[in-house]
Amino acid sequence: xxxxxxxxxxxxxxxxxxxxxxxxxxxxxxxxxxxxxxxxxxxxxxxxxxxxxxxxxxxxxxxxxxxxxxxxxxxxxxxxxxxxxxxxxxxxxxxxxxxxxxxxxxxxxxxxxxxxxxxxxxxxxxxxxxxxxxxxxxxxxxxxxxxxxxxxxxxxxxxxxxxxxxxxxxxxxxxxxxxxxxxxxxxxxxxxxxxxxxxxxxxxxxxxxxxxxxxxxxxxxxxxxxxxxxxxxxxxxxxxxxxxxxxxxxxxxxxxxxxxxxxxxxxxxxxxxxxxxxxxxxxxxxxxxxxxxxxxxxxxxxxxxxxxxx
Numbered sequence: 001x002x003x004x005x006x007x008x009x010x011x012x013x014x015x016x017x018x019x020x021x022x023x024x025x026x027x028x029x030x031x032x033x034x035x036x037x038x039x040x041x042x043x044x045x046x047x048x049x050x051x052x053x054x055x056x057x058x059x060x061x062x063x064x065x066x067x068x069x070x071x072x073x074x075x076x077x078x079x080x081x082x083x084x085x086x087x088x089x090x091x092x093x094x095x096x097x098x099x100x101x102x103x104x105x106x107x108x109x110x111x112x113x114x115x116x117x118x119x120x121x122x123x124x125x126x127x128x129x130x131x132x133x134x135x136x137x138x139x140x141x142x143x144x145x146x147x148x149x150x151x152x153x154x155x156x157x158x159x160x161x162x163x164x165x166x167x168x169x170x171x172x173x174x175x176x177x178x179x180x181x182x183x184x185x186x187x188x189x190x191x192x193x194x195x196x197x198x199x200x201x202x203x204x205x206x207x208x209x210x211x212x213x214x215x216x217x218x219x220x221x222x223x224x225x226x227x228x229x230x231x232x233x234x235x236x237x238x239x240x241x242x243x244x245x246x247x248x249x250x251x252x253x254x255x256x257x258x259x260x261x262x263x264x265x266x267x268x269x270x271x272x273x274x275x276x277x278x279x280x281x282x283x284x285x286x287x288x289x290x291x292x293x294x295x296x297x298x299x300x301x302x303x304x305x306x307x308x309x310x
Contacts (some may be wrong), residue, residue, distance in 0.1 A: 009131035009139040011073060011101055018073045023056050026071065026099075030059060033069075036143040037097065037125055041067060050090040053083055058091065066093035072100040076107040076126070088122075095123040103128065103146040115149040123149045166214075167193035169277050173212055177287045184295070186210070195277075198222065201298075201305055205229065206236070208298060209267075210290060215276040217286055219294045221301055224265035236308055237266035243304050250300035270297065 015021035023046060026033065030041040040062040048058040057069040068087040072080045080098065088096045098111070103126050111126045118124075126146040133139045174191040181187050185199040185208065198207040205225030211218045221240075223233050240247070241257055247268075248255055256269040270293055275282035 004134035004137075007133050009133045011129060011131055014131045014139050014141070018071055019056075022073075023071055026069070027057055030057075032141065033097070033099075033127070033143055036127065036145065037148065039067075039095070048087075048091065050087050053086060055083075055087045055091065061095060065095065066091050067095040067097065068093045069097045069099065071129075072098070074100065075102040076100045076104045078107075081107055081110060094121055095125070097125045097127060099127045099129050099143070101129055108147055111147040115147070125149075166277070169280075170195060170212065173277060173283060173287075174210075176283060177210065177290065180287055181291055184291070185298075186294075201301070203305060203308065205233070206305060208294060210294065212277050214278045216271055216273045217276060217290055218269055218271040219290055219297050220267045220269035221297065221305075222260075222265065222267050224260070230264035232310055233264060233266055235310055237268075239308055240268065240301070240304055247300045247304065251296050268297075268301070 011022070015025060027043050027046050030043055034041040041059045044058040044060055044066075046057055048055040055068055056071045059067040059069060061067050068084065068091055070080055070084045070087065076098065080100070084096050084098050087093065108126060111124045114122075114124045125148050128144045128146050130142045130144070131139045132142045170193055171191045174189075174197055178186055178189050178191060178197075181189075186197065189197050189199065195213060196209050196211045198209045200206070201208050201221060205223065207222045207224075209220050209222045211220070223236050223240075225232050237257075237259075244255075244257065251270070253270060256267075256271065258269075259266050272286070272289060272293075274289075275286045279286070
């Protein structure tokens with residue numbers, strides 16, 4: 001059996017001009033492009049005006065969302081990238097498809113960044129256009145993906161976005177709490193993106209800790225001299241636990257006495273579930289309650305910490 005050899009055909013040998021030849025052909029054959037990007041595309045309009053520019057093809061996806069398609073002969077360039085973004089925003093589209101013969105490395109990175117850092121319903125495709133021929137057969141177009149969004153990318157992007165929002169909330173929460181704690185050991189702390197801030201309790205490995213989650217807040221004494229100090233951590237915890245009743249009497253509420261899961265550390269902790277990081281309208285009362293609780297915890301533990309044998 002004779003086997004044919006695939007050969008490349010110049011795009012301009014198939015469609016002399018992009019605007020008057022290739023774009024009209026693509027408008028009538030969107031299903032070929034759609035198969036490659038796994039999307040049902042239906043034609044809406046050619047040369048759709050958007051400000052002072054004209055989009056090559058406006059289409060719809062299977063959910064009736066606008067899809068903008070920008071075609072380009074040759075290698076991707078900044079001009080077409082700028083137009084692509086203009087069309088996406090100006091025509092309220094959910095998907096942007098950029099077709100070219102070759103993708104510049106900078107533009108590949110931009111498309112990847114956009115897919116990683118935009119809402120998960122906004123999709124960017126960079127598609128390579130080639131002409132192929134076997135022997136004396138008619139030339140055929142071939143689309144291949146240079147860059148495309150993935151569920152994994154969007155999931156990571158969404159997680160990062162949520163992290164950034166949560167980090168910002170935490171910084172704002174700690175900033176306010178620290179300002180209100182100016183006369184305490186936390187008065188010189190720096191707002192953190194973490195869900196906790198700590199201050200020394202007067203001995204190495206002992207610290208007072210504020211913690212915040214979306215639904216709760218806590219104050220605690222953390223006993224943690226490092227992963228190789230399990231024996232010392234437990235000895236200190238046991239000594240303090242021997243005075244549990246008097247400590248809780250001074251604190252005026254029950255405390256949680258437990259080890260830290262996954263670490264050879266211990267904590268003595270009070271928690272409130274009345275509000276958390278998500279309850280911004282309750283921050284003022286929550287911060288006041290946390291500061292008051294930390295003051296009582298320090299009062300209840302300070303003498304006992306000083307009297308620790310190790």
